[in-house]
Amino acid sequence: MMRSDRLSLRQRLLLWLLPPIMLLTGIWIWATYAIIIYFAGMAYDHALEDTVETLAAQVSVEHGDFRIDLPAAANRMVKFDKVDHIYYSITDERGTLHVGNRMVPTSHGSALLSNKTMFYDSSVDERAVRVAERTLGGTAETGYLTIRVAETLEKRNILADEVLRYMIGPQFLFLSGIVILMWTGVGHGIAPLMWVRDAITHKTYDDLSPLDDKSLPAEVHEQVHAINDLMARLNVMLDSQRRFIADAAHQLRTPVTTLRTQVEVALRTRDPGEMQVILGKLDSASKRLARLTNQLLDLSRAEAGHSMTVAMEPLDIADTTRETVAWFVPEALNKEIDITIDFADAIPPLLGNRHMLEQMLANLVDNAIRYNQKGGYVHVAGKMDDSHFILTIEDDGPGIPDEQRQQAIERFYRTSSSRSGGSGLGLAIAREIVLLHAGRLTLNAVHASSGLEVVIEFPLGS
Ligand SMILES: Nc1ncnc2c1ncn2[C@@H]1O[C@H](COP(=O)(O)OP(=O)(O)OP(=O)(O)O)[C@@H](O)[C@H]1O
Ligand SMILES: [Mg+2]
Incomplete structure (x- = not known):
């Protein structure tokens, strides 16, 4: 204003x-x-x-x-x-x-x-x-x-005296003329600014179409160009947010519908045996719903982290990794998967957000176990190179085909062969958290057509 x-x-x-x-x-x-x-x-x-x-x-x-x-x-x-x-x-x-x-x-x-x-x-x-x-x-x-x-x-x-009198009069007129000229001249000069102001004020909140900058003078043209640029970026962001909300609602609908149908069936049944089966289904649907809600929350927090400050502290990343991996030991035992951790070098403290890094690791280790076959292995390793801390999570599961590896990172993307009840957010969350720590996440195949290696590089001193 x-x-x-x-x-x-x-x-x-x-x-x-x-x-x-x-x-x-x-x-x-x-x-x-x-x-x-x-x-x-x-x-x-x-x-x-x-x-x-x-x-x-x-x-x-x-x-x-x-x-x-x-x-x-x-x-x-x-x-x-x-x-x-x-x-x-x-x-x-x-x-x-x-x-x-x-x-x-x-x-x-x-x-x-x-x-x-x-x-x-x-x-x-x-x-x-x-x-x-x-x-x-x-x-x-x-x-x-x-x-x-x-x-x-x-x-x-x-x-x-006369000379002075005759001079002062015209000079006063001259000065007034200059003031009037300046006033109107400046008015003409800044008219494009007024135009830009009006054009922006009259925009509705969802109209992010660019302002017409053809007939504007050079200086204002630059400003308007910058505004248009910003609006284009906002547009992309709004678009992606709209898609995110639509996708999220869509993903939420399935477990909610399952819950409702199972509850309706449960209300009608009198058979205790059948009731047990329904309760089992309700349990997994509600777990899925809870997991999806948490995943959505983690992703939106990680994405918001780019525009808000996230509390960072120096962390012992080896320690954090060990603790997080430990959460998955029961699941690994269940599938007879051999899970190992190997930190070869002493890792200097890493500046990061502990909770987020735990979520990142949890999603990757979860994938490595979830998509692996019985009796497989998951190997988590940390090492240093000149200026980076490198964390790898390797498994000998089916891996992701070359052509789908890039897409697999996008949110809500699930590979065609995926049969688990995930919603396709784990890798997207991990990537956002890595980016928030100025790092880089890449997916590689371990063998010719199996195994997945997730490599994360964190610059030191970040
Ligand atoms: N270690 C892995 N081995 C094989 N395929 C994987 C692996 N990790 C991920 N994928 C594939 O990539 C897809 C995307 O993974 P992502 O973690 O983003 O989602 P999700 O596991 O399906 O769901 P969520 O993690 O949100 O519960 C998965 O559906 C799966 O097909
Ligand atoms: Mg996952």
């Missing part, structure tokens, strides 16, 4: 992309603003320089002395400005004010006699000003004059 405290992909992308985009936009605004202000400042400086030129044009040298002729019009022109205050001064090298409405502060690093206008920032009456300064003359007789024109910064500040 969707959890509301989770961020959507859209929100995540916006969170990742928006701060850097905002930062970059900020840097861009700042850089553009600085460039505009720099060039506008240069234009204003030129205007200030023009005023300095105008004043310089009024200065002439007569009889070795400076003459400054500032007509009223020129004076007005110098001072005239709608917005800013303009101050000017013409001083000599001793600092005496010759003409001007105000002493304009001097620069510190002076461009003395360079005949160029220099600009600097200063203040007059505590108001910030921009100053243009030019030095004239420079003969021994006349000395020199310095012309300074200062202008308050109103115009420049107004311009800076």
Whole structure:
């Protein structure tokens, strides 16, 4: 289910992309603003320089002395400005004010006699000003004059504000555009994910058909491919489970039916002798039922072991084998079967589940005795090779024909010659338990057409 405290992909992308985009936009605004202000400042400086030129044009040298002729019009022109205050001064090298409405502060690093206008920032009456300064003359007789024109910064500040205002508006629109584009773009981008979500939610629990992945983009295609893969595997598993249940029910039906018929017959009979016969039949049917139920349980436990953790402990496998084989001694004696155990090497502890390994052995030894003829032998042996513990259970019974040996391991499979009342689960249980212990189970013929050897290899350290 969707959890509301989770961020959507859209929100995540916006969170990742928006701060850097905002930062970059900020840097861009700042850089553009600085460039505009720099060039506008240069234009204003030129205007200030023009005023300095105008004043310089009024200065002439007569009889070795400076003459400054500032007509009223020129004076007005110098001072005239709608917005800013303009101050000017013409001083000599001793600092005496010759003409001007105000002493304009001097620069510190002076461009003395360079005949160029220099600009600097200063203040007059505590108001910030921009100053243009030019030095004239420079003969021994006349000395020199310095012309300074200062202008308050109103115009420049107004311009800076306007520039900023006109820039911020469009930038804000630009940013909103990007957010909208990202929002809708990401929406289009993740639409296939939504499609996959809907396709999965609308599936019924038993519909494991693959999702159509043809028109999906590469990344989602991979995910859907993986989901389809999983569903295909689930399908196989469900199929096999369904078959298992059907087979199990089918197998259970026979002993249950026998039980019922025998009970019905028993209810009608008055003859104690006949009753004994029926009780004998009831006994074997109920034994068969009990065995089948246990076999089914063992198999389902072993199969479930692949997806659940099974408790494993280090075991003395020789000991476990001896104990399990001992259960079958009465049966072996009954059939005059010679049963032997041979552990040649000292076997290091094997990591395994004791109960399961006992079930595995029990099923194999049971087969070896059950399908053997009277007077036969069963030989159980354990040995080591480099990296495996190898257990063999050999008998000299009829064996299983080559072509049926593989199938005999499948559950509910019984060879055509089998006459015993088994249900075909013993080998399947043994194989599942071996697999659970990362081992391998193989069936071999002992002689050309008789005898069966079951070989189990367990990797050491498993
Ligand atoms: N040692 C053996 N010698 C000859 N045939 C065997 C031997 N072990 C198994 N088989 C054959 O393989 C078949 C499958 O064996 P498996 O142990 O799986 O089932 P089962 O013995 O018939 O029934 P269950 O063990 O569930 O009671 C048996 O029916 C039998 O025909
Ligand atoms: Mg069996």
